[in-house]
Amino acid sequence: MIHDPWNGSGTTTAVAAMMGFRSIGFDVNPALSIIAAARTATREEAIEVLQAIKALEARPPKGKRSAAIQLTAIFHRLHLDTCTLAETYENRRVSLILCILFRAARTLAKPSRASNPTWYKISPLSQPTTATDVLNEVKRQADIDLDSISWRQSSTPAPMLHTVNSCIQHLPDETIDAVVTSPPYLTRIDYVKATLPELQLLSLIFPDLDELDIRRKMIGSPLVGRTAPMAIDAWGRTASDCLGLISSHPSKASNGYYLRFYLRYFHSLFVSLSSLFESLKPSGFLSMVTQTSHYKEVFIDLPQIVEEMALAIGYQRTGSSQFHQSRSFVTLNAKSSRTLSCVNPIEQISIFLKPNALVRS
Numbered sequence: 001m002i003h004d005p006w007n008g009s010g011t012t013t014a015v016a017a018m019m020g021f022r023s024i025g026f027d028v029n030p031a032l033s034i035i036a037a038a039r040t041a042t043r044e045e046a047i048e049v050l051q052a053i054k055a056l057e058a059r060p061p062k063g064k065r066s067a068a069i070q071l072t073a074i075f076h077r078l079h080l081d082t083c084t085l086a087e088t089y090e091n092r093r094v095s096l097i098l099c100i101l102f103r104a105a106r107t108l109a110k111p112s113r114a115s116n117p118t119w120y121k122i123s124p125l126s127q128p129t130t131a132t133d134v135l136n137e138v139k140r141q142a143d144i145d146l147d148s149i150s151w152r153q154s155s156t157p158a159p160m161l162h163t164v165n166s167c168i169q170h171l172p173d174e175t176i177d178a179v180v181t182s183p184p185y186l187t188r189i190d191y192v193k194a195t196l197p198e199l200q201l202l203s204l205i206f207p208d209l210d211e212l213d214i215r216r217k218m219i220g221s222p223l224v225g226r227t228a229p230m231a232i233d234a235w236g237r238t239a240s241d242c243l244g245l246i247s248s249h250p251s252k253a254s255n256g257y258y259l260r261f262y263l264r265y266f267h268s269l270f271v272s273l274s275s276l277f278e279s280l281k282p283s284g285f286l287s288m289v290t291q292t293s294h295y296k297e298v299f300i301d302l303p304q305i306v307e308e309m310a311l312a313i314g315y316q317r318t319g320s321s322q323f324h325q326s327r328s329f330v331t332l333n334a335k336s337s338r339t340l341s342c343v344n345p346i347e348q349i350s351i352f353l354k355p356n357a358l359v360r361s
C-alpha cells in the first residue's frame with residue numbers, strides 16, 4: 001500500500017497502479033484529484049469517453065456565452081446522471097470527461113493569464129465564446145492517440161483518491177508500506193490560483209465547491225490569517241535559525257505576515273510527518289522530494305529542515321540524492337527578484353525508514 005498525502009496530479013498513484021500496487025492519494029484541490037483519477041482510467045473507459053465526445057453535434061448557435069457555461073453544458077450532455085464531487089474520482093469515465101474539459105478550459109482561459117505564469121486573472125473562463133468554438137476545442141483535446149498513453153490494466157487495483165486536508169485526515173496506524181511524496185514547496189505559490197480555470201468549471205458543476213476554503217487549507221497558502229502556531233524545538237535548528245533571520249529581517253512585514261507564513265508551514269509539515277510516521281508499518285519507508293528556496297536573501301534549506309524534523313519524530317535516514325533544477329517558479333516568473341532568479345534551487349529526494357518497534361525501544 002503506497003500513500004501520497006500531497007498527490008497533486010497523481011504521479012505517485014499512477015505509477016503505483018502501473019506497477020500493480022494498491023495506493024491511496026490525498027490532495028486538498030479537487031481539480032488535481034480528478035486529473036489523478038483520469039490518469040488511472042483503463043483503455044476501454046477512454047475509448048468510451050472519446051467516442052462519446054466525437055459523437056457530440058453542434059447545437060444551433062445561441063450567441064456568445066461564457067466558456068465556463070458552455071463547458072458545463074457539454075459536461076451535462078456527456079454525463080446525464082447527477083453525481084457528487086467525490087463520486088467523480090471513483091468513476092474514471094467521469095474524471096476523464098472532466099480532464100478533457102479541463103484541457104479545453106486551459107486553452108480557452110489563455111487570454112486571462114497574468115504576467116506571473118502561475119496566476120490567472122479572476123474568473124478566467126468568463127469571456128464570451130461561441131458554442132461551436134468551445135465544442136471544437138473540446139473535440140481537439142479529445143483527439144488523443146490512445147497508444148501514446150499507458151492505460152491502467154483492469155486487473156490492477158485503481159488508486160483510492162480523496163480530497164482532504166492531509167493535516168487533519170489520518171490513515172489508520174501501521175497500514176502503509178511506503179509514502180512517496182513531495183510536499184507543497186515553500187515558494188508562496190498559490191497552487192489553487194494556478195488551477196483557477198479548472199476550479200471555475202468545477203464550481204459551476206458542483207456548487208458546493210468553495211475555492212476560498214481550499215486556499216485556506218493549503219499548506220504554504222499565502223492566506224495566513226492573523227494567528228500562527230508557536231515554534232517548537234522538535235522542528236530543529238535549521239528551522240529555528242531561518243525563523244530567527246526572518247523575524248529580524250528589516251524588510252516590511254518580515255516579523256508579521258511572513259513570519260506567520262513560515263510558522264504555519266513548518267507546523268503543518270511537522271504535524272504531517274508525525275501523522276505519516278504513525279500510519280507507516282514498521283520498516284516502512286518515507287520518500288520525499290523537497291526543494292530549497294529563499295526568503296529575500298535568507299536561504300531556506302527545506303531538505304535539511306525535513307531531515308531534522310524526521311529524526312526528531314523517530315525516522316531513520318537511509319539516503320538522499322540531490323539534483324539541480326534549471327527551472328523553478330522563481331525562474332519562470334519574469335517579475336521575480338533578479339538576484340534570486342540567478343539562483344537555481346536544489347531539489348533533494350530524502351529517504352527515511354520507520355524502524356521496527358524492537359529497534360525503537
Ligand SMILES: C[S@@+](CC[C@H](N)C(=O)[O-])C[C@H]1O[C@@H](n2cnc3c(N)ncnc32)[C@H](O)[C@@H]1O
Nearest residue numbers: 006007008009011027028165166183184218219
Ligand atoms: C508539490 S505538489 C505535489 C505534486 C505531485 N507529486 C504531482 O505529481 O503532481 C503539492 C500538492 O500538495 C497539495 N496540498 C497542499 N496543501 C494540502 C493539504 N493541506 N492537504 C492535502 N494536499 C495539500 C497541493 O494541492 C499540491 O497538489
